[in-house]
Amino acid sequence: MSTDSKNEKVRGNIEAQDQDPIAERYETVIGLEVHVQLGTRTKLFCGCENRFGAPPNTLTCPICSGHPGVLPVPNREALRLGILAALSLDCDLQEHCKFDRKHYYYPDLPKGYQISQFDLPFALNGGVRLSSGKVIGLERIHLEEDAGKNLHADGHSHVDLNRAGVPLIEIVGMPEIRSPEEAHDYLESLKRSMRYAGVSECDMEKGSLRCDANISLRQHGASEFGTKVEIKNLNSFKKVVAALQYERKRQAACLDRGEPIHQETRLFDDASQQTRVMRTKEEAMDYRFFPEPDIPPFEISTTEIEALRPLLPERHWERRARFMQEAGLGEYDSMVLTLEQETADYFEAAWKALGPSQEEAKLTANWVMTEVLRLSNEKGLPLSKLPIDPGTLASLCRLIQEGKASNQAARKVFKHMAETGDSPEKALEELGLAQISDPAELEPIVQKVIENSKKAVKDYFKGKKKALDAMKGGVMRETRGRANPGLVSEILLRLLENLREK
Amino acid sequence: MDKAELPPIEKLARLARLELDPGEKERLGTQLPRILAYFEKLSEVDTEGVEASPYAMALKDRFREDRPADPGDGMLRGQDLVEQNAPAKEDGYYLVPPVMGGEEA
């Protein structure tokens, strides 16, 4: 899977970093602010479509274009998804909430202000669980509108407002992350939580998950934080790690030289893999937050929360632990199977259809992690749309278990099923791959091979074990690979021993 | 109320993205402190424990359903907005002088 290979690459980078002596001199303090686009049908304050990839300025109306006289009316579904996201991160939903205006001038910000939440965000506290079990605390989650996009052309910029007004939640984490690799783990876990909660695709390539990072260094054991630097424009997990690694080194070098760290906002430059100053503290923005007078305040009731809570699935880390315990799977397999809720659901349904044992779980897990995910990738289809459903996969696994199909034959059957939608039995028949496991059918064939292998038989009686393999090969050739190998050995040995006795 | 130290008029004008001519700078520079001084009258009022009223009316929970707008509702949309009013445009985009920190096209 492509995500997998990306993960592996990043992990490789991180491990190389572990030998970095910076960790001996300084403690790294990182806090992440993550923006997640919510998967509503329409934008936060108008009825324009919330969709990625449309031609420029085609998903716009006077409201999201900031024309004179327009008013925002908030989208209920955006709040509902926000609440689900917050619940999945164990946040405390707030009873009294309001929207505020945040002012700054930028061509992709049509009104000259962003409608956001300032002092009464809809969720506080909560946390993100790392794979180590450590929980990074959250400060808050608030609801706000996205800006459009400024695109560079030569000598001027292009403004596209399709994204302007798309609903976002901003998840503000505590500065409790201690290394770039933990930051990566945090983002993976957060992304999985959002996808499990069904609130967002979290596709960084489409910008539906974006990250700003704060980083500072301090002496081990120090109680005060060092001066922090904010890094913006981090639009992939890889960039987050690379920027944090660079910035950690840069700050350590400064501190080593006895130079102060400046509080500033920096940009990560992909080409040089370095960060550079975007704004100094002196240029810090005065956002002039004040309550949005066009939108009355809103309340989140306990009733509403309790109605939404049952909609959330088992959390990804809980499910992973259960797969290890109940199904007896290893850590890596459990992680891969719980990366997406859909994968976990598929695996669990197939396993339950096959049988209760851990052995059956392992057989199923192997098939899901290899053939099923490969097929989904090749076809570009979600697991739920594959021609082979979990029940069918279980039937195929049962044929293997019962010795009716070899592993090799089963893989061919799987491919055939994927094309035709046939049942495993029918596919096996059609391909002529049904394993011969009937001793009555196999015995005459073995007999014939023994008769035609005079030299091999002689060698066997002289004690050459290899001769047995040659005869076994002969049987497989005769049956075009369909003979049950275990049964062939059994019959071969029995007939040879009979011969010796004579 | 704290007595206001009005920042230099140039600084305020920058914050508000307003180019002022010298005459305006002088007039506004003398008028604004006078107007603010008059606003100081509010410091006479004891507002201890009084809640602020940012909204005109005590409404709450006003949401819309997540339904796409009716295309026939009489509002201009998409490229029609660009066509009717954009001061400068190119390939369906609004055109502006170069922006730092934007995304690469």
Added chain:
Amino acid sequence: MSLLQLSASEMRDKAASGEVSPSELVEASLAAIEAHNKALGAFISVDAEGALARAKELEAAQARGKEPGPLFGVPVGLKDNLCLIHQPMTCGSRILEGYRASYTSTAVQGLLDAGAIPIGRCNMDEFAFGSSTEHSCYGPTRNPWDLERIPGGSSGGSAAAVAARMVPLSLGSDTGGSIRQPAALCGVAGLKPTYGRVSRFGLTAFGSSLDQIGPFARRARDLSLALQAMAGQAPRDATTLDAAAFPPPEPLMDLKGLKVGLPAEYLGEGVHPSIRAQIEAAQKTLAQLGADLIPIQLPHTEYAIPAYYLVATSEASSNLARFDGVRYGKRQKAGNLEDLYLETRGKGFGEEAKRRILLGVFCLSAGYIDAYYVKALKVRTLLRRDFEEAFTKVDVIIGPTTPYPPFRIGESEADPMKLYLCDLLTAPANLAGIPGLSVPCGLDEDGLPVGLQILGPALGDARILQVAEAFENATDFHKQAPREVAP
């Protein structure tokens, strides 16, 4: 008698019965504008072609048997901060030169649905910043009663258009008195409905928590008809009230048992003696109609102006941030983005707009917001409580609409504070969200009109309109006209 001496409802009835045609009404209106607008500057632009075409459409529909609406065939003027799709809208500002609206405001759509015919765009102080209609990039509007004087503002064009019998009905917007004050100074009736009664969708925002759209007319009945056409909860405005439609109230024969509050603070020293005299006469009229006059107190009135200007300029500075020359409006040439903003806004806004934007930006900025904006919101709470308390004792509150007669044009230029004080008696209603109207109640010693302000509790629009209509029926002030256009 000229058709334009008719009230809006009289015009509608004659048009509905076929006695006159909408085209004849439009032509009469166009002729009056042609005759007087040069001197008055009430209209910024007139859409003669569009208005005549619409009149023809209405006639055709009528011929097909379609029931004529409650404003069938009535020519109306629209303050130039209201959107009407494809039509220019300038807000009296250079920055919106060439702008064409991309949709129609809910209020204007209501008038269209009732059969009204928009005839042109009325002049206003730039972005409604002002009480004199001198701050328009299209030049001032003049008071039809005395061309040397201001008509009041910011909806001065809408008020002057009705006073000069160019149209029987027009729309304005009222943030701190911008309908009631020019109505008073031009001798016509003007209504600021309860906040949230009429959707603000399509009204260029000035002070979002204060703005309300409302009508001007010569008769209270016409105000009711217009409010009926515009009122209602609107899906595109989250601040509209749940209150259902607004049926025009039944006329009252008398005002027996009506408790009328007389706030001492509204007839204080700042009020010009000749205005005071007219208001005292109006009190007698109401008493003769059977009303009980009850002295009351609105103790925080003197803080209304600073509180109002703090809230209004803070909100305005935010609402005007969108005028940046990127997506619409008049853009100045600039080599970089910063200059684009500075030049476009610097050349696009007039001095009064700049004054208010700068004040608002300052009052919201870090370190000052609590001392200014938040403090004003707390005082607003106290002002609101004053009214709540008063309306436990009385049904309506009356007083002058303006503290003094209209200035001469240019008189207040050097001292913006002088102009800000014009809103002393009108701004409290905006801070409290309550409805208020102004009806003519006589002429002062110089022969200039005086307005009687009637305030009611939230959603008490029907009540104040009933009182206004009863007052009208008992007096002849609504028949007074400036000499130029007298019947």
